[in-house]
Amino acid sequence: DRQRAKLELNLGSIVKMTRMPAAIFVVDTNKERIAVAEANHLGIRSFAINDTNTNPQLIDFPIPANDDAAKSIECIVSILKKAIAEGLEEREQEQEAKAVEKKEKAKKISEEK
Numbered sequence: 001d002r003q004r005a006k007l008e009l010n011l012g013s014i015v016k017m018t019r020m021p022a023a024i025f026v027v028d029t030n031k032e033r034i035a036v037a038e039a040n041h042l043g044i045r046s047f048a049i050n051d052t053n054t055n056p057q058l059i060d061f062p063i064p065a066n067d068d069a070a071k072s073i074e075c076i077v078s079i080l081k082k083a084i085a086e087g088l089e090e091r092e093q094e095q096e097a098k099a100v101e102k103k104e105k106a107k108k109i110s111e112e113k
Contacts, residue, residue: 023047025080028067029054049076 024039026032026048036058039046048059049067056062065072 020044026059027073029059047080049073 020042021044023045024035024047026036026046029036029048029050030053036046036048038044040058045060046058047061048054048063049065049072050056050059050062051065051067054067056064063076065076067073
């Protein structure tokens with residue numbers, strides 16, 4: 001039961017994925033070298049905190065910082081979190097604008113008939 005719970009905690013969200021991720025974020029590329037190698041193999045972009053003991057050439061977008069310090073990780077993750085939220089909000093606004101535009105075109109076509 002413990003092993004099942006641990007696997008569910010670590011891998012449960014993968015089951016719910018419907019498509020490949022556009023990118024991954026890695027804190028410690030030495031510890032997560034398999035994830036980095038798999039992302040490179042699948043063509044998934046990678047963002048990672050790169051310390052002096054890591055190879056930045058394996059990462060598409062390396063972020064030079066201390067991957068052992070909780071404060072630096074927290075700072076970088078909070079900035080990424082804000083950027084992702086902003087990007088999702090912009091995408092939602094664009095989708096709403098497209099939906100409104102589509103409705104207006106449909107209304108205009110129906111009025112012409």
